Amino acid sequence: xxxxxxxxxTFHDGPPPPPTDAxxxxxxxxxxxxxxxxxxxxxxxxVVSSIRRMRGPLRVSGWGGLxxxxxxxxxxxxxxxxxxxxxENPNRPVAERLRLRFRxxxxxxxxxxAESEPCRIGTLPGDCDTFSVGNGGPPRAFIAGADxxxxxxxxxxxxxxxxxxxxxxxxxxxxxxGWTLATTPGPAGKPHSWIRVDGWWWQETLQLDAGDRxxxxxxxxxxxxxxxxxTDEVFARAPFLRGxxxxxxxxxRVDGLTRxxxxxxxxxxxxxxxxxxxxxxxxxxxxxxxxxxELPFRDDAALGTTLDELVPSLRVxxxxxxxxPPSPPAPGTAGx
Numbered sequence: 001x002x003x004x005x006x007x008x009x010t011f012h013d014g015p016p017p018p019p020t021d022a023x024x025x026x027x028x029x030x031x032x033x034x035x036x037x038x039x040x041x042x043x044x045x046x047v048v049s050s051i052r053r054m055r056g057p058l059r060v061s062g063w064g065g066l067x068x069x070x071x072x073x074x075x076x077x078x079x080x081x082x083x084x085x086x087x088e089n090p091n092r093p094v095a096e097r098l099r100l101r102f103r104x105x106x107x108x109x110x111x112x113x114a115e116s117e118p119c120r121i122g123t124l125p126g127d128c129d130t131f132s133v134g135n136g137g138p139p140r141a142f143i144a145g146a147d148x149x150x151x152x153x154x155x156x157x158x159x160x161x162x163x164x165x166x167x168x169x170x171x172x173x174x175x176x177x178g179w180t181l182a183t184t185p186g187p188a189g190k191p192h193s194w195i196r197v198d199g200w201w202w203q204e205t206l207q208l209d210a211g212d213r214x215x216x217x218x219x220x221x222x223x224x225x226x227x228x229x230x231t232d233e234v235f236a237r238a239p240f241l242r243g244x245x246x247x248x249x250x251x252x253r254v255d256g257l258t259r260x261x262x263x264x265x266x267x268x269x270x271x272x273x274x275x276x277x278x279x280x281x282x283x284x285x286x287x288x289x290x291x292x293x294e295l296p297f298r299d300d301a302a303l304g305t306t307l308d309e310l311v312p313s314l315r316v317x318x319x320x321x322x323x324x325p326p327s328p329p330a331p332g333t334a335g336x
Contacts, residue, residue: 016061023056023072024173026180030198033187037256037287038204038219041313044154047209049079052194054181055201059170070107072166072173074182077102078148078191080156083209094159095145099129102143102161110165111135121146121160122185133168141165141174144183148191160191213305215293219316222288227259230288231281243268247276252308256316257282257289262307266297273298278307282316289316 040048056072081094089097103110110131119128126146132139145161152158164178186193196202203220222230235241244267254260260282266274274297282289291314293307 019059019061019067021059021170021173023177026177026197031181031195032198034194034196034202035186035188036192036204037317038206038217038289039315039317040206040208040217040310041315042208042310044152045210047080047083047154047156048152049077049083049207049209050192051075051077051205051207053203053205054196056173056177056197057199069167069170070165072170072178073164074178075102075105075161075163076182076194077161078158079161080152080154080158082152082154082156083207093147094157095126095147095161098159098161099127099143099145102163105163105165106131106141106143107165109134110141111137113139119144119183121162121183122191124148124160124191126160131165138168139171139175140168142179150191158191208310213293213295215291215307215310217289217291217310217314219287219289222283222286225283227261227281227283230283231261233288234279234281234290239269241265241267242270243274252280252311254280254282254289254291254311254314254316256284256318257287258284260289262311264306276305278305280307280311284316287316 034052036050040046042048052075054074056074058071059067059069061067077098079094079098081097084094084097084101089100111134113130113132115129116127117130119126121144124146126144128142128144130139131141131143141164143161143163145159148158148160150158162182164174164182166174166178181195181197184195185191186195201221203218205216205218208215208217225233244265247264247266249261249263252260252262260280263279263281264277266276268274276295276297278293280289280291291307291310293305293310295305
């Protein structure tokens with residue numbers, strides 16, 4: 001005689017098994033070159049900073065569920081000295097200024113654990129800071145910086161900074177896999193060239209600063225959906241658009257994208273004057289693109305400023321060569 005009732009639930013006794021971390025033992029075959037998809041052809045009047053981000057997969061509990069915790073995140077940025085506020089830590093090398101600047105990217109509550117320890121980013125000698133959870137807590141993150149020995153189009157020295165962070169009980173992955181990926185140069189061996197991992201979320205950002213205006217262009221891994229879905233996601237991430245007034249929208253062409261659309265509107269940030277915002281969103285296959293520029297509405301020049309000057313200078317390249325670089329070295333310890 002068979003029963004139509006489902007089997008009784010299984011109750012687990014004892015402590016939970018340790019979680020599994022797919023990012024801890026990285027498959028070398030999943031590591032790919034990342035020469036960069038986003039480029040900007042601008043004159044020396046624009047200061048261009050490049051920032052790239054990756055996020056590793058969530059850990060899985062011993063009983064098979066995804067752990068709801070802060071992400072295992074990596075960042076790598078190449079920034080010219082002239083992009084930094086001259087009044088902020090003056091007379092310090094660009095690498096040191098970047099290490100201090102990018103501390104705001106650390107998880108909330110991070111406190112220095114060790115500072116200015118010698119390290120290397122690829123072949124470049126640099127310094128590394130490690131951070132704990134509060135004062136005296138367990139380690140959770142690192143930041144390393146180096147002078148690239150190169151200059152931008154205006155002759156300003158370029159610095160490179162890398163950052164890795166994650167939950168404190170995942171620090172073996174941060175200090176192992178995270179350190180290896182953050183400090184490994186791409187196949188070209190240049191500071192702008194890096195590597196990324198199949199199946200991980202990634203994003204490239206160019207911050208474009210002309211002094212009187214700043215624009216931010218980015219591309220990232222788009223899991224699914226077309227232009228309308230991507231547009232909804234971009235606007236959902238934006239600050240609350242209080243009192244938003246649309247000033248128009250139209251189709252535009254961005255080199256390398258299938259479709260793109262420009263939006264123009266003004267809105268009232270909390271405690272500030274009205275802002276005039278120009279946004280371009282676009283898609284291609286599994287890549288989402290956005291370009292944003294905001295200006296104070298009280299500035300008369302803002303009313304005549306659009307992104308039409310910048311759009312023709314931007315290009316989203318094809319996916320990089322799928323040939324993997326040499327296998328990364330075995331995981332080590334940050335700062336070693």
